[in-house]
Amino acid sequence: MTYTINKIAQFAGVTLRTLRFYDKIGLLTPSGRTEAGYRLYSDEDVERLQQVLFFRELDFPLAKIGEILNDPDFDRKEALRRQADFLKKRGDRYLKLAQLAKDTLFNLEGGLKMTNTDLFNGFDYDKMVEEQKRYEPEVQERWGQTEAYRISKERTANYTKEDWERINKIQMTNLKELRDLYTAGVPYDDLRVQVVVEKAHKFIHDTFYPCPLDMFSGLGNMYVADARFTAHYEKFAPGLAAYYNDAIQHYCITKA
Template identity: 40%
Template structure:
């Protein structure tokens, strides 16, 4: 466990900011002692890192909270997107440094630089394009639905151990279904596991109506990140789960 001052020094974030993140439920400490001292665990640090990544992209705190609280949030995919934006920023900074060197050489040599060479390094269009692309995806994917609001309310109090238990349950259901992939998706035992999956979502996240459940099934095969995640248990499982869900929701 880390005290709030230790987290502040480690992440370069003020104690006041961490207090504020706690107040708005963006980053809740893992434990608060009787004397009021906040204690943070490794899960809290991982979430704080994500918050700082998103802030680097100038996303507002309410949007960052919505993204991180979503049960389908993909940590690895998020990191790759952050990396892409930062790589574009890095390229831009390298061009600015190069431009400084060229300008210094031009001054020493008594020659003029072209207007394009003078101002091209300050072009933010490529960086902004990547940020806008990511923001558009966030808006489309994390719509302000009743299910999403329910999910936020349920998951706000979850700690690292809660998420670990949920992930274990996820994998148990995936594995049980993977073992039956040689059967027809309409098989009664397969359908029972699909029902367990829907109840799992209802229990931990939101009221997963048949309409929502059917939509999730479509997402499992239309969004590569979901497909890859489910197929990591067994290749083809995402498609099989999709087909079984469609039968379940008839």
């Protein structure tokens, strides 16, 4: 049986733009075309799309999903078993956070006394400045010989406390905009998301070091490849790191 792109979008709950993008990057290429050139998807394509969405739900970057699904040894049954297990664990965490929200509301209404520790049970926030200091030796080792690192050190050496406060405020504002779009279900290739990504790219370029598209793409990949960077974005919303990376990759492709 074959399905049009509109039918796929309807029953899979994804946008036409997302399906076209998946086709463009080779993640989900329709098995056929009509004489007029319109996409036609097979049952196998539908099964592949379901796997794409499962892996996306688990915060896998699109490039990694394609690599997994294209592996000749990929076992769909085993993948589904693992996905079910991981999603249950994630669901348990969400249930805990949902209960925390209910308890906090009950506390506000005077029905429950909560300590400050209780208010943050389920969250795990770290101090950004402390992390930066802790990772500085590794940053020096990994990028100390690069031109970008040299320029960044030169620029930031003269930044005042007020400069850093302004920088942190801009970064937090951009990140919160991205989080709000993500939690509202806006696709990463939506213009509103891409505007935020473009602001972030320009901010890095103007504030720290020249950042060509290939470098910016590498930064996006690092947000999901390095667990510490991932954890930073996950504090704002589960899945935000992968969403941000996908948005960056789309931005770099369209700007190239």
